Amino acid sequence: MSKKIGVFVCHCGTNISATVDVEKVAEEAKKNNPGVSYTTTYKYMCSDPGQKLLRDKIKEEGLDGVVVAACSPKMHEHTFRNAAKKAGMNPYHVEISNLREQCSWVHPDKPTGTEKSIDLVRMMTEKTRKDKSLNPIKVPVTKRALVIGGGIAGIQAALDIADAGHEVIMVEREASIGGHMAQLSETFPTLDCSQCIMTPKMVELAQNENIKLYTWSEIESVDGYLGNFDVKIRKKARSVDLDLCTGCSSCWQVCPSKKIKSEFDMKLGNRTAIYIPFPQAIPSKPVIDREHCLLFKDARKKNIPPNDSKVCRKCLDVCPIAPVKAIDYSQEDEFITEKIGAIIVATGFKELDDTSMYGEYGGGKYQDVITGLQFERLASASGPTEGEIQRPSDGKLPEIIVFIQCVGSRDPAKGCSYCSKTCCMYTAKHTMLYKHKVHDGHAYVFYIDIRCAGKDYEEFWLRAVEEEGATYLRGRVSRIYKKGDKLVVLGADTLTGSVVEIEADMVVLASAMKAQDDAEKFAQKLSIQYNKDKFFSEIHPKLKPVESSSAGIFLAGTCQGPKDIPETVAQAGAAASKVLALLSADELEREPVVAKVDRLPAPIFSTCIGCFYCKRVCPYGAIAEEDIKARDGSVIKTVARVNEGLCQGCGLCAATCRSKSVELAGFNDEQVYAEINSVEFN
Amino acid sequence: MKIKITTKELKSDFAKEVKERSGIDVKKCYQCGKCTAGCPVAYEMDYMPNQIIRFVQLGLRREALTSRTIWLCASCITCSTRCPKEVKIAELMDVLREMALEEGVANPMEKNITTFHEAFLNSVKKHGRISEFWMLSEYKRKRPKTALQDIEIGPQLMLKGKLSLTPHDIKGKKSIKRIFEKFK
Amino acid sequence: MTEETKKTKIGYYPGCAITKCSTSEEYGTSVLGVSRVIGPELVEIDDWNCCGASSAHATNHKLSTALSVRNISLAEKDGYDEVLAPCPMCSQRLIISQNDVHEDKKLREEVEDAIEMPISSNVKVSNYLEIIKNYSMDEIAEKRKKKPEGLKVASYYGCLLVRPPKILKFDDPENPTTMDEIVTAIGAEAVDWEFKTNCCGGGFTLSRPNVVVKLTHDILEGAADAGANAIAVACPMCHANLDMRQKNIEKEYGRRFNIPIVYISELIGLALGLKPKDLGMDKHFIDTDFVVDAFSNIEE
Structure with a gap:
């Protein structure tokens, strides 16, 4: 039995009709196709009256197949299939012939465009003739979410989901949650203390009964699909039993390896081999850094077994927990598999801390040329200088400080073309923090453009200039070199057309926000897409900003691209709401095109x-x-x-x-x- | 000197012409000023290197071609090396100088520099190689005000046998003449 | 030419400035002197011409390209795979011109017509530091006769050896180390300093001496402040500006430097035990006795 097919040709305003003779297309569709029993054209098929027309004609004409010749199926296939469904037709008998993106927009010549359109419609008519009824696939949902990454994005998303009553598993690869936000001193544009607003959230997360936290853990593999993921988690050997340990601090106080550069302090301060990254860490229990721990070094290099009496076991000896000590050198990596319904990726960013490509700025060889995050640690009350702005080489207060914006950003010659978005604001903040601590000091900022587009942002940076007295110079710095104990900064001020030479005590590079080093590998593990800069890609930049390319996996925070805290928190909330929508159904419907x-x-x-x-x-x-x-x-x-x-x-x-x-x-x-x-x- | 920019300049094809001659696309420049910041001669220039690019971007032909800057560029290529957008600024100066000479608008204030280039190339054209003594003589003759400058160096060079009066003509002088004829 | 000789012989393109009776003849003298002891064998390219230097490229791109490329084609005709141009002005011009004709087919045809020779892209043009590093480091270690005492050398590369980096592809444009490696190899101390690739003003020595005086002063000051007692160069223009103008600069800025400016080839020659006079050490404006005397100890 042959089908009765209706062809609906859309003008799309004049988007299609300007270069395609739509009437002729409709006419030809009928002429050469015996199965086509009805054709028409309409100004806007996607409009309400357009959809009504489709519904009415399906019923009136008894159609059992429809071709809509309009825009890309990506735009409105769903719209028209829904309309057909309402008229009682199986929606998979509706096909879209793309006359706009694939014809009228690309062919200026009307006769050629019309001819191609006739062909396109005929092709779809033939396909429609052989369409079979399909039914959506139903999949069950595991009502448990996984949040990967315990920075502010992950914490916010996890709390939102947990507060709505669903279970959350959080996996963080560092020893503590907190991420970069825990490292910051004060935050723009309000200058409130970062830790003061961050640590309560960290505690809230730790105490939330719906959240299971795995720190010092990584995602080993992700299998399964939307609603039914199987996630394998690697709990790295911590060498400390989290259940037994009380976080009493005895162990790290006696650890003899005291000169290990602290990652949390951006290498400006030291830590021990058994350590908690920072005092407010969650969990507040240590980890042994096996690379630097004397016991493990001896085991590796000299083949001395851990139970030999010669090796250092000070932390074990001092551990007050009895009868079984909380320290366990023999711990091994452990694997756990969790069933998960939806995933939020919140793996964050990495600051460009290796500036070796900037040979003209010393390429990392000058101690007093530091990065933005290093400055945060200097300015932080919990930092290595307890909040005093001291330069790393000799601890002197810098009387003249130079800030250079766009280091590693907007610099395609160094392989990074994008704008890191946050540096204009954090540099303005740095000048304020500096002026608040070094009252007689002078702060100079070299910038290319000021991009402070956010609520209260413009006012904030102007405050740095007008009230705090920072001097902004418009030009990119070409060179930094050492002269005695000063750093000579060669810059420009293009507004006056001048060369600028400043003898500074310290230089702060507003380093770019980069994707994590392993972002590419991680994206492949999750089968999600990423862009040329290795930031994870959302499906649609405007309409689907938190959805990854894999169903059931959502993005939050800077793993998707540079953004500041307010934007990160907003995105985390959005991702959480998407997850909640998924978890609120008992079954999920999927397109049957499989x-x-x-x-x-x-x-x-x-x-x-x-x-x-x-x-x-x-x-x-x-x-x-x-x-x-x-x-x-x-x-x-x-x-x-x-x-x-x-x-x-x-x-x-x-x-x-x-x-x-x-x-x-x-x-x-x-x-x-x-x-x-x-x-x-x- | 103030510059007024009108649609006449804005609509001109100057940037296009520069691109056709040299392949350098000034549109890529986003005016960060790093070229100026690192230019060792900028302090002597009438316009900063980034301003010269701006002139080309906006079609200000006269300002670019009559500037002293294009002659003061020492071709050290620091600007091009460090340019974040990989604009060949030093090479742009080359093409602007070439155009200024063709149009006869080279800035007279930098006549010393243009005359030096002239004397240098005349010597190459004549002998195929540089005869330092005769090149210097031509330069000093054409720029009499420089006659006393570095007066002590010449005799010392002679004394050390480093300044020869007899030029060395290459065998293929004709071939060199041909090159000069072809690319006048 | 047989395969055997092709391997060891390198085409020598001295360029105008370093030939006998020219302002930088000691560079040429010492390069050839050193090559006779440690190789590689250098054979002068027949009937080479001036590369046109900055005067040609600053005023006439095609002329500049043709003048440079003619020499490469001559080298090709003589059967060389590699050419040494010790003067970095020459090596830079030759390499850039070779690159330009490679990238622009129309230019290539015009130039081929002008020089009446086909253009080869196969000849590799090298600067002096490259040649030493690629061929002679072992020989230096082997045949070194004298070890300098108290010689602290600032290696000064200037512009032309390292820029434009994408075309020249030699060393790090901001912090090159090849010359420092050679300085260390002959037993002197390589001073770390900040002005390795700063511009000396180059070709402005006659037309804009004021520019040259300022830039060379900064370089001399940088070397002196870093504790260097000699500056090594591999460029006739750098040498001329730092050596010939040094007295001038001292007067202008009221600071006495008295830093001998020596070619890296001269330093190698001294280490190999060559006679100072055979290296042209007597041709400098700033006395080089200090450097020569540093090499008075014969190595065990």
């Missing part, structure tokens, strides 16, 4: 020959190997099976399959050939 490997009766079982080329090309890890077994349990053959939950319907497997055993629903070979043939032979 691949399927054929199954046939015995003795063939499947035409699949088990070469698994499909498995190799699948970007989503959706292909599994399945054993077809005889009654006695023996394996007859091993064939491919598509996990519908993971499949995104890209069709790579179907195109790759050598035995033509894979079919993509809604895009089967028969349909594609029908489309092609309709052009070839007309």
